[in-house]
Amino acid sequence: MPIRRSAMLASAWCLLVAPVAHAAPGVSLKAAVTPDRPGASTTIHIGFEVAYPDGEPPLPATEIQFFLPKGLGIANSELGLANCLPAQLELEGAVACPPNSLMGHGRAVTAVPFGSHFVVERTTMALFSGPLREGHPQLLFVARGEYPVIAEVIFGGLVLPAEARYGGLIETQLPLVPSVPNGPDVALLGLQTTIGPAGITYHERVNGKIVSFHPKGIRLPPGCPRGGFPFAVHLSFQDGSVAAARTAVPCPRGQPAGSRRGS
């Protein structure tokens, strides 16, 4: 009986994962910086939601590229004064990461296949600074889900140079997260994260005492570019389809758009 049930389940999955012509998913992007005053030490809030055409099963994402505006001072912020080592993170989980390596918080929404349908799972996410990889700054994401699957998923991203319109990009290769045997992998429905000091406290030793402080965040350039600070996301999915979206954080009130200093 159990064997037969498994066989039925496998048949159902075959229907779901058969290589049919999928309509490409769409993606919407939101971004904000707080505070948004030019030159301020800020926190970036960035997130996207993936929309699938009616009747299409959600897809596992394999790569996320977040494009960031020019002139943001990430590498010269005080975020990531310590590094979390990926090997230790894999072994021990997020507790292995030094508090001073925390760079942001977030959440992800995934679709976990159960039977013939998908169950939405909301995961919390933490973002840590890792050691340079291939000469590039590295970010380590730790996503932790509780229901219906208890799992901790770790993936790394690199801060890379970007095309002219942007100042840099965070490129993240996502691991495929298996679900049930022979079933499709866990799919990504959305992700939001901060990169910045909001809600983060670091510690340092001063004259033998441990002192808490809020790290300086990402420095905004002194001027706001024409059209606001541009952000974009490019997503790649397991079936080869891609989706992209872009947005801009408007220039703050009183800050003339198109300031040459920020362009």
Add this chain to the structure above:
Amino acid sequence: MRSGRRVSLVVLAAALASLTPPAAQASHALNVNDSGRLHLLKAFGSVLVEEGPAGGTLPGQANVHMVVGSTVTATFSIKSRYGTIFGSGHAALHSSGRYASFGGSLSVSHGTGRYARAHGSGKLYGVIDRRGDALTVQTIGILSY
């Protein structure tokens, strides 16, 4: 007669000098090994402007304008007693964390005073203390002027 000969020699020397390409006019080449501990003057976006004393072969006051991203690019000046040299550098990050180290190359493009014809190239190394943005920098290379 002697006066005429002297005039001829001066004219000849001037003529030769005018034929000599500018690069060959550099009469000094210096192996430079300088280092400095600079402090933050101002920071905006990915830019750090640092200033402080530089010591070594070419002592003076250093001013560095750095753009720190996935790589480090910088323009710099060193103002010494006899003039100022100007140049630029490009470096890759070597480590992250509180102390972000970098290394790469630099070139000297021009100068003033005694270093009006300055040019040269070399290596650039540095460490940024990201808690306060103090910069320790070392330059090694050959300066012609």
